[in-house]
Amino acid sequence: MLDVVKPEILVVDDDPEVCETLVDLLEASGFRAQAVPDGLTMAARLDQRAFSLVIIDLRLKKEDGIELARQLRTRSRIPIIILTGQGTAADRILGLETAVDDFVAKPFDNRELVARIRALLRRAAESGMPRSLRTDRLSHERYLFGDWTLNITARELRQRDGTPRELTHGEFALLEVFVLHANRVIDREQLLLKTRSAQSDAVSRTIDVLVSRLRRKIEDDPDNPRFICTERGAGYRFAANVVRC
Structure with a gap:
């Protein structure tokens, strides 16, 4: 046995x-x-x-x-x-x-x-998360949207010319959820669950803060976002053509 x-x-x-x-x-x-x-x-x-x-x-x-x-x-x-x-x-x-x-x-x-x-x-x-601290042997999971490439394995976001864009852990977790659920409306509670697991005492304001900061990093005009769209009364939608490569 x-x-x-x-x-x-x-x-x-x-x-x-x-x-x-x-x-x-x-x-x-x-x-x-x-x-x-x-x-x-x-x-x-x-x-x-x-x-x-x-x-x-x-x-x-x-x-x-x-x-x-x-x-x-x-x-x-x-x-x-x-x-x-x-x-x-x-x-x-x-x-x-x-x-x-x-x-x-x-x-x-x-x-x-x-x-x-x-x-x-x-x-x-x-999520297939490796237990080891080393990830160099893993096949890299990349997603393209707009002029950006998100490497989930390496936890990197880069522009088309290869320039990296630094994200906090929370910003990366939120962007990962958006990319994996593109063009679907996700309410704040779902976003909290997907990014924070079982943290039941979290507040929806946390997501709004993260969305605002993430927009400033990936949107050309954060006040008129192209990707992270607010669905009034429903949550957010990641309006992008996402391609896995």
């Missing part, structure tokens, strides 16, 4: 009691888990092993959890959950703009945390 490979989760928290609680909870829920106290050790472990998901405390004693998530996101598409005692809209927008896939407020409900982890892992599996 074949052994089932359990997803392995890395916890980054400098509170030993929290680490012990989380590792025990995760292992009792069918995962493998390790805990580290800081970003340096996190990076070393991620270089050594292919983890499935990372949980990072927002307020480490000497480091900022959002900054650690941002650094990690430059290397990998691995799902990231931030543990926070604040849970404000500002935190969510900041996370969406940088690197975070979900927020869970402390004190957290064990079942809710496990459910959110499983939802993120399902989403990662459905």
